[in-house]
Amino acid sequence: MFTDLPDASIHSLGEVKLIAAIGEWLGSEVSPPSPCGMGDDCAVIDTSHIDRQLLTTDSVSFGRHFDTTVSAQSAGAKLIKRNLSDIAAMGGHPGPALLNLLCAPNLRLDWLCEFIQGIRQTCERYQVPIVGGDISTLPSGQFTAALSLTGHMRGQTALLRRGAQQGDAIYVTGSLGGSIYHKHYSFEPRLAEGQWLAQSGVCSAMMDITDGIAKDLNALLPGDCAAHMDLPALPLASDAFRRAQETGHSAIEHAFCDGEDYELLLTLRCGTTQAAFEADWKQRFPNTPLTRIGKLEPRIGEARYLDASSKEALPWIRGFEHLSGS
Amino acid sequence: MFTDLPDASIHSLGEVKLIAAIGEWLGSEVSPPSPCGMGDDCAVIDTSHIDRQLLTTDSVSFGRHFDTTVSAQSAGAKLIKRNLSDIAAMGGHPGPALLNLLCAPNLRLDWLCEFIQGIRQTCERYQVPIVGGDISTLPSGQFTAALSLTGHMRGQTALLRRGAQQGDAIYVTGSLGGSIYHKHYSFEPRLAEGQWLAQSGVCSAMMDITDGIAKDLNALLPGDCAAHMDLPALPLASDAFRRAQETGHSAIEHAFCDGEDYELLLTLRCGTTQAAFEADWKQRFPNTPLTRIGKLEPRIGEARYLDASSKEALPWIRGFEHLSGS
Structure with a gap:
């Protein structure tokens, strides 16, 4: 060049x-x-x-x-x-x-x-x-x-990072991990999806995933909450597995830490019927997967991310950080 | 650093x-x-x-x-x-x-x-x-x-680069040249002056001087006009003389070509009483010099800048240009 x-x-x-x-x-x-x-x-x-x-x-x-x-x-x-x-x-x-x-x-x-x-x-x-x-x-x-x-904004209020509360479900669009191969440039910004979520009134907080949910999800978590993650549900990109083979880390770790997924990470207001929300989504965005990956629960101790089934703290505490020595 | x-x-x-x-x-x-x-x-x-x-x-x-x-x-x-x-x-x-x-x-x-x-x-x-x-x-x-x-803008219309016409007088705020010593960072943006000019209704076009009037004035000139410059009136900064001593070029050339003066360059609508405009200015901005440096006349031939007294074309055709080999 x-x-x-x-x-x-x-x-x-x-x-x-x-x-x-x-x-x-x-x-x-x-x-x-x-x-x-x-x-x-x-x-x-x-x-x-x-x-x-x-x-x-x-x-x-x-x-x-x-x-x-x-x-x-x-x-x-x-x-x-x-x-x-x-x-x-x-x-x-x-x-x-x-x-x-x-x-x-x-x-x-x-x-x-x-x-x-x-x-x-x-x-x-x-x-x-x-x-x-x-x-x-x-x-x-x-x-x-x-x-x-x-x-x-057209009428509706902007969806901020703050606004999530205990009991809210955590959702993510698309799939995560291994963006280094293609997705970091071939992704599609989720504009229509974001606009629909903003007007739906059921979304309590939202952001896009640039550094990986290990770092980014922190920004959605109120101080009194921990994220209980449904690890088997995590939508792993096929490139997350390809990356795992190369690095020796797990595909889940890559989904948490790789970043540059440019997917939407959002919380669904507690009390919203999840099945109805998911059915609405599927009808409107049949080509954009939407996955429930966890829930905001009261925080006990230091851990911010827990495995929802074992209740053990997850080891990945941050994603890709610019300038840092990691 | x-x-x-x-x-x-x-x-x-x-x-x-x-x-x-x-x-x-x-x-x-x-x-x-x-x-x-x-x-x-x-x-x-x-x-x-x-x-x-x-x-x-x-x-x-x-x-x-x-x-x-x-x-x-x-x-x-x-x-x-x-x-x-x-x-x-x-x-x-x-x-x-x-x-x-x-x-x-x-x-x-x-x-x-x-x-x-x-x-x-x-x-x-x-x-x-x-x-x-x-x-x-x-x-x-x-x-x-x-x-x-x-x-x-507050109410009034933005003052564009286009809008000048034959007969308009050319004015400049402050003084020009030798900005390399201090003025390129110590200048004050002419905000209050610009706002007043926009609401005055007598200004036909305006821009700030970043590359020097040799280049910048071109942008205000309609295709059928040449700028007849009143060279003795040009407000030369003392640093333009200092620079001239260093380079061997004239102070006027430095005023035309140095750039980074961040002064306002404007045209006064033909038919406006210049004395009244200048008196208004002096009352409102006693610490900001305003100088009439030329006039837009019908263009004859190629020359875009002429010496108003000799009617000869001026040799400086452009100011500082980024990326260029000059």
Whole structure:
């Protein structure tokens, strides 16, 4: 994705022409004309119909969030989808976004064009206009892109991480573990599912799984609760087993700790009829598995995650943590 | 700003503790509690009183936008002020922001704390809450921070770059050139001035000067116009002369080409009484110089900038361009 040929690099274009090229690569649907899009000091957005706006930001870095085994297009798509997953986790609808590119001057122009194509296709699909951005230089061989995404709620209240209570059931969409092979870039943000959950009124808390439930589920747990996990029910991805064979750890451990699943993790309000909720879901989202993986029970002692059958504390206390030495 | 001592680096904290520390360094005024601030998948912002939102993003990179001669606090302040200058250039009021930090693991923790203090003080002053963010890792010795800033108009229409016409006078705030010594980080974004200009109704177009008027003024020029520049009137900063002594180029050239002045460049609608406009300004902003530096005249031939007295084309056709080989 980097080159020593001056004419094939972004350096050859210079900033003004590069920005113009990116605008063209995005197309007029994703890159609307100024002042609704790029070209002025700020983009001007009509928010007259929005009472509650959502704001989120996330980045992808070469060598951290993707490598040369992932196509430029998939890397671009991942940047958008990571942020869409955050909007999904509130039950929101996506809106305009800002794109920051940090590129080495020797980044290949055709690679960047493919990366932008991945952005374009994903933005077209989810109707996300890129209304502004910024380009900075990084040392040779480096590439990072950050997106800041707006969103909004339509009537309903945003589904927060806090709100769960004793007795609530814990659910997860899709399957977990082994995302390192494909899913970390091929996942689909659960937007429709999140929106439906937000309007259903039966969901007490929700988030998306980025670091693995071992770490992420903590954020949903009230201080007086422990999560009693139904381990046999855990929806293990086939790649969790493949990963387990490689590492010698268990598939369950990978489901707990791998992260980058971008599934929804949610709690169902205590007192809701689970069978009716699950039947409703199945009718509405026949292609998205939904699994009850545990329940919030009163906390006794230190343990936050317990095996629901043995009542023993689970050993996995955190998932993937950036910057840390783990 | 980087260290080989593990305990003094951000690496020693890990992501979760680092995010918590940043929240504390920002203080509760700049970092409001979730869901209005950090801590959930998205921040939830009340936009019920906003019809037109402004969105902008800009970054600062170590080695590009600041170096070790600039204090961490000034570098943090610069990040916020660069973005505020974009809001000022529309005549807008600033709102919530998202912060992306891209740091090498060996970044000194105390340096980052000072950087965040610079952000905090500037955000407190301009009432900008930091409502979300993201931390990514860069290779050893690297640091970049990007901010995405929202803003809004209060009633009046945003002042765009397009809108200028033949006969309009060209004005600039403050003085130009030699920003490399101090002004590139010590500048004040012209927010109050921009807001007043937006509601005055006499301004036809506006932008802030980031790359130098040699490049930036182009954006205000309609295709059928050339800018006839009143060169003796150009408000040269004393640092433009200092820079000229170092480089052997003229102070005027530095005023045209240096960039990073973060002054407002605007056109006064043809037919407006200039004396009355200037008197109004002086009363309202006695500490911010405002200078008429030229006029938009019909374009004859290729030249876009002419010396108003000799009618000869000016040789400086562009200012600082990122990524380019200049």
